Amino acid sequence: MGERVGLAKAALYFDATNGIDAAIDAAQAQADELAGTLPGGIAQRLARRVTDMPLIPHQKVMADSPKPFDIAYQLSSENDADRDAMVLAVAAMAETIAAHIDKGHAAVLVGREIAITRGDGPIYNIMPLRALPGMTHDEFMHHWFDRHATLGEGVDGVRYRQNHVDYPPTEDLAARIGLSFEPMDGLTESYFDSVDAAVEILSQETVAVDAIEDERRFIHHPRSQFGIYETVWRA
Template sequence: MSQSHQRAKAGLYFSAARGGEEGLPAEMKEAAAALLADLPPGTDLRIGRRLTGYDPLPHEVLMADSPAPFDYVFEASGAGDAAAEPLQVAIAGMARVLGDRIDRQTAAVFAGTEIAITAGDGPVFVVMPLRRVPSLSHDDFMDQWFGRHAALGEKVEGVRYRQNHVDATATADLAGRVGLSFPPMDGLTESYFDALDGALALLSREDVAVGAIEDEKRFIHHPTSQFALYETLWRS
């Protein structure tokens, strides 16, 4: 995989605490714009909010009893290893600004590397935090996910697919800065779309709804993973 397909990545994934929803998107946008001023040129910040009101996708039916998906995401990415620390500072900064408006019992963070398996972006996107089948080590999981499953993803027509590979030490350090405790992720998958209709159509196709899911069961523990669709509210 070439360096051009890799970027440092950090993220904050959360739902609002009870009573903390009002005005939250506007506050996040204001905070993100302020944080961007201190970040290196070329940093990409994105705020997303979970989409609802559509018929459940096959992944969502399968994962109906999995942990509830996050309602909001704040992600930062940038080129080069030197970008990693500033991105994590930005994530911690957003968490600090939002304070007790975040439901800290369910929130999570990510720090690691974003790898574009296929090219493309879009304002609607999937976020799927992954946890491995208990019988596998993390290295076994990575062999299955990146070493084999990624090639299957490349073959899905029209897919814009990224894998986010976790840096466990950096993620734990970031969680400590933010004051969070959560079951460790083994990775985080994202796919991007131009509109909700296109996302629903692709994610319901047999090669995804049946083929991809059956392969995922070999290494992803769906009962402890999460899945949701998001709309971009703000992007730098």
């Protein structure tokens, strides 16, 4: 699977300090403003965490893991030349809505979004991943991209993406915004048509048993996160 290219990606994940609704309103206003200045090939997505839903197996396995972020702001583009503009957009977002961001529980990502299976949807999970203690990042990537992704391809109905981290620009962006967080080894997303569809697909044996069993071979769940999100704005 190493030949996959994917999209350039930049993202901000954070908890809201003054209420999620207020943070979403402020972020959407800034995203609207950015939409008029960003290159035309850049896609923006703003999402909030879904809290009213049945517990699914990943949430049970990760009950003692760090709390998922409240809000996700993500940009992507097929053109690598757009990456600098996306990084600047994340920085501008963080500066403009700084009063709404809990910097003690926030993170950024600069890297590449790779579709393992194709498709989109308004509901999606976000899973920041950290490797097992003693496992190198290269070992993690080999298992995740070259082995675990094959399991994802076999899940009926899933639209599965991997986000691979480019560390120097991620660290630079975090420093620019004033964030300090444990580096991710990667971030998984899967997209669905509805919350009910997410619950159904993520509760299949291929995910609830097979995928989780394989995750334990390379993902440290106590330091990773899992949340389901609803898209509230995109351009």
